[in-house]
Amino acid sequence: MEASRNPGSFxxxxxxxxxxxxxxxxxxxxxxxxxxxxVRATGIVERLVADGKLVGYREVAPADAGVDAAHVLEHxxxxxxxxxxxxxxxxxxxxxxxxxxxxxxxxASGVTLSDASAYNVQxxxxxxxxxxxxxxxxxxxxxxxxxxxxFCEQFLNPLLLRALFGLPHNAWYRGALEGIPVAEVAGLLxxxxxxxxxxxxxxxxxxxxxxxxxxxxxxARRMLGRSFRPDAFTGLLRLLRKWxxxxxxxxxxxxxxxxxxxxxxxxxxxxxAKKEFIASATAYACPRRAIDLGCNTGVYSxxxxxxxxxxxxxxxxxxxALDQAYLAAVASPAMSAFxxxxxxxGNPSPxxxxxxxxxxxxxxRAGGDCVFALAFVHxxxxxxxxxxxxxxxxxxxxxxxxxxxxxxxDDATVQTMLALREDIFDGYDESHFAAALARRARIVRRSAxxxxxxxxxxxxxx
Amino acid sequence: MLARIGVDSxxxxxxxxxxxxAYLDPGTGSLILQALLGAIAxxxxxxxxxxxxxxxxxxRFRGRGQARSSAAGGPEHGGE
Numbered sequence: 001m002e003a004s005r006n007p008g009s010f011x012x013x014x015x016x017x018x019x020x021x022x023x024x025x026x027x028x029x030x031x032x033x034x035x036x037x038x039v040r041a042t043g044i045v046e047r048l049v050a051d052g053k054l055v056g057y058r059e060v061a062p063a064d065a066g067v068d069a070a071h072v073l074e075h076x077x078x079x080x081x082x083x084x085x086x087x088x089x090x091x092x093x094x095x096x097x098x099x100x101x102x103x104x105x106x107x108a109s110g111v112t113l114s115d116a117s118a119y120n121v122q123x124x125x126x127x128x129x130x131x132x133x134x135x136x137x138x139x140x141x142x143x144x145x146x147x148x149x150x151f152c153e154q155f156l157n158p159l160l161l162r163a164l165f166g167l168p169h170n171a172w173y174r175g176a177l178e179g180i181p182v183a184e185v186a187g188l189l190x191x192x193x194x195x196x197x198x199x200x201x202x203x204x205x206x207x208x209x210x211x212x213x214x215x216x217x218x219x220a221r222r223m224l225g226r227s228f229r230p231d232a233f234t235g236l237l238r239l240l241r242k243w244x245x246x247x248x249x250x251x252x253x254x255x256x257x258x259x260x261x262x263x264x265x266x267x268x269x270x271x272x273a274k275k276e277f278i279a280s281a282t283a284y285a286c287p288r289r290a291i292d293l294g295c296n297t298g299v300y301s302x303x304x305x306x307x308x309x310x311x312x313x314x315x316x317x318x319x320x321a322l323d324q325a326y327l328a329a330v331a332s333p334a335m336s337a338f339x340x341x342x343x344x345x346g347n348p349s350p351x352x353x354x355x356x357x358x359x360x361x362x363x364x365r366a367g368g369d370c371v372f373a374l375a376f377v378h379x380x381x382x383x384x385x386x387x388x389x390x391x392x393x394x395x396x397x398x399x400x401x402x403x404x405x406x407x408x409x410d411d412a413t414v415q416t417m418l419a420l421r422e423d424i425f426d427g428y429d430e431s432h433f434a435a436a437l438a439r440r441a442r443i444v445r446r447s448a449x450x451x452x453x454x455x456x457x458x459x460x461x462x
Numbered sequence: 463m464l465a466r467i468g469v470d471s472x473x474x475x476x477x478x479x480x481x482x483x484a485y486l487d488p489g490t491g492s493l494i495l496q497a498l499l500g501a502i503a504x505x506x507x508x509x510x511x512x513x514x515x516x517x518x519x520x521x522r523f524r525g526r527g528q529a530r531s532s533a534a535g536g537p538e539h540g541g542e
Contacts, residue, residue, distance in 0.1 A: 012485045079494050114488045144496050149489035182491065201495060210491025220490045232503040236496065 003066050007357035008119070009397060015134040017075075020066055024077055026064070026067035026133060035137045036071070044109040045136070053102060055131045079289060079311055081365055084118040084154060085174035086341040088322035089162045089249055092169065094330075095121040096155035098128035100241040109233050114138040116147030118154040118179070119359075125311060125337040126329045142227030145236060146218070152202055153179030156240065159247055160185060164193055166251035177353055182207050198243050207354045249323070270450040275303050277447055277456045278372060278403060282307035284444070284458065285401040287370035289313065293345065293395065294376035298325035301338050304372065313368065315343035319396070324431060345376075345394075346384045363397075371395060371402035375454075378407045378438050381428055382417050388428055389436040396440040400462045406433045408453045430455055 003025070006017040014032035018025055028036060039045055048054035057073040074280045084092055097123055104114055113135050122133040145151075154415030157180035163339045165188065172180055179276065186207035193199050213219045243273030282304045288311070292301045295314025306310050316322050329335035343349075373395050380386045397402055407414055409428060432459070437443060441461035448455050 014485070111508055143477045144488060144493050146488040148496060149492035150486060152492070201499065203491070206495045206497070207490070208487075209494035210489060213490030215493070219494060223490060223493045223497065226493075227499055228500045231501060232496075232500040233502055236499060 003347060004432070007355065008353065008359060010354070012114070012134055012348075015069075017197065018065075018067065022077075024075045025060070025065045025067070026057070026073045026075060027067050028063060028070075028071040028073070028134065030070040032134055033071035036133060038138050039111050039136050044106060044111055045133075045158065048102070048105070053098075053130060054133070054136075055122075057127055075131075076123050078129075078131070079124065080122075080313055080339065082123060082339065082341055083349065083359055084158070084179075085170050086343070087166065087170075088150035088160065088319055088326055088340060090323040090326040090446055091123070091340070092118070092155065093128075093244060093247065094326070095123075095128050096151075096244050097149070097241060098130075098245070099155065100237050102130055103409050104234060104237050104241075106136065107139060107230070107237070110139050111136060112143070112145075113137075113147055114240060116151035116154065123339050125335075125339055126326065129337065129395060139230075141230060142171065143233075144226075144228045145233055145389045148236070149206070150179070151183065151240070151296075152182055152206065153284075155179075156202065156244065157182065157185045157237065159289045160199075161250070162249045163247040164189075164199075164250060168342075170319075174349065174352075177359065182210065196240070202240075243440060247322075251320070258451075270452050270454075273447070274374070274405075274456065275300070277458070278303045279307040279373075281372075281401070281403045281458050282309050282370065285370035287368060287399075287401070289368040289370075291315070291366060291368035291371040291398055293343075293371060293373040293398075295325060296321045296331060298335065298340060298371055299336055300374055301325075301340075302332075302335055304370075305337060309337075309370070311337040311339075313347070313366070314338060314340040315366075316340065317342065317344050345380055346386065367399060368399045369401065373402065373406055374405045374413070374456075375413070377404060377413075377433070378417065378428075382414055382425060385424075388425075388432060389439075392433065392436040393440060396437070396459065396461060401460050402458075404437065404457050404459065405449070406430050406455045406457065411453060421446055433457075 003020040004016045006019065006143065006281045009017040013029075015026060015028040018027065045054065049056050055075050055078070057075050060072050060074045062069045062072045065074070084095065087095065095118060099116060099118075099395065106112060114137050115135050117132070117135075118440075120130060120133050120135060121128050141203075158173050161167040161180060169180065170202070182203060186203050189203065194204055207218065235398050278300050287304070287309045290301075290304045290309040290312045292298070292304065292312055292314040295301050295312075295316050298312075298314055299314040301314045314322075314325060314457070316325070319342070322342060325338075325340040329340070343362065348366075349359075350361070351357060351361040351364065353359045377388070377391055377395075380391045381388045392404070394401060408430060409415075409418070409423070409425070434443065434446070437457055437459055440458035443457055444460050445458040446455055
């Protein structure tokens with residue numbers, strides 16, 4: 001089979017990632033291979049791989065990989081690829097701290113990073129891992145941190161949006177792809193914000209200096225030949241680390257869904273039966289990867305993991321619930337294979353970027369062996385007016401086996417949704433739902449949730 | 463004029479040296495900020511070093527004074 005170059009791997013011309021026969025390779029030019037070998041001689045690469053902080057690799061002959069390159073590495077495939085615009089605040093923060101810690105560890109071995117792309121950090125469950133071996137290179141004493149601006153735009157500024165203004169970064173980041181520009185954040189700041197010297201330095205002054213450089217080439221020329229002390233370099237990394245570790249989202253009031261798990265509309269008996277249903281469905285599907293749509297704080301993802309799912313990707317649109325889910329998962333060893341991501345199911349991540357192939361959309365990345373959609377369907381079929389059979393189709397396409405909960409119109413949650421609007425949903429009832437599901441899959445089991453009129457369906461289309 | 467050319471060619475060489483690995487545009491604004499932070503860090507180090515030297519000198523001066531006074535009072539203390 002032909003080698004296919006990863007469409008997002010084009011920025012650094014000294015190497016690229018490609019796939020062949022389902023295997024993942026990285027081609028390096030002769031100069032990139034020299035740099036990588038120089039780094040490897042320090043022993044830091046092997047230590048990072050052993051610690052799970054850097055994706056593993058093995059050297060393969062270029063002819064075996066079918067490419068014309070000086071040097072080829074083969075990497076294991078990651079369970080899931082996610083993008084910073086899908087990460088909740090706490091996941092982006094974890095990625096930022098990981099990136100800074102990694103850089104400090106590298107600097108201690110005389111090694112640095114050639115960029116600060118957030119896309120080079122991925123997650124194995126809750127644990128971040130670095131994926132770009134090409135951007136690890138020897139440090140030259142006196143050099144500036146060439147990735148500083150990129151770090152600000154791809155990590156710091158998106159976090160500041162939430163910390164200063166209570167604005168989630170996801171929609172803006174998804175639109176901008178390369179992060180939130182320094183100039184745009186600078187334009188939002190109030191005088192009070194500018195009194196913080198860290199904001200003054202990394203946002204206001206950086207923006208001012210950049211504007212001055214755009215007006216005349218003199219500032220850029222004056223920078224040539226200058227050097228940056230190594231202790232100032234590591235000091236800058238530590239300063240950003242301390243700042244980011246201390247950021248708090250400005251929106252701290254409870255949202256509808258962050259308190260949902262503790263205060264939902266049905267009784268504890270129904271809750272226990274639902275957990276039991278999820279556990280038995282997990283045992284039935286034996287999922288390597290389960291998808292939890294509307295995961296909230298991850299209560300049912302935890303059940304799936306304890307019932308044998310090897311990993312769970314949770315999706316929700318509530319930022320606070322997602323932050324709680326991530327922090328709870330980090331605190332619990334049993335939840336280490338859980339990753340909560342932001343998703344507006346009515347508008348999932350598209351194929352986008354260069355030639356609309358650089359960053360793959362939700363559909364290309366989100367498949368699993370089993371899907372859970374608990375108290376989820378009415379958010380699309382009622383709140384977003386999406387046709388019920390299409391919602392069922394979309395869920396069934398995600399995984400061959402799944403559990404879908406149907407919440408009837410007279411349920412308190414749906415009644416709240418309909419409180420101020422006309423009921424135009426004639427086809428929204430359990431029989432229409434069951435018929436739509438039966439058209440796509442075998443209904444293995446259905447079970448009423450105790451003390452509610454909700455029903456759980458286990459489907460199998462294998 | 464020659465001097466000017468000499469300066470320019472030095473700048474060009476520096477440009478090559480500093481951008482030898484850079485496929486990423488670091489952004490002039492970021493570099494100027496780093497230069498500023500670097501200068502502040504250097505000043506802080508210089509002040510700290512200067513201050514520690516002053517403390518050392520004061521310490522020595524005091525130490526000498528104390529040594530002198532303890533030498534003067536030596537027999538009394540040493541006798542116990």
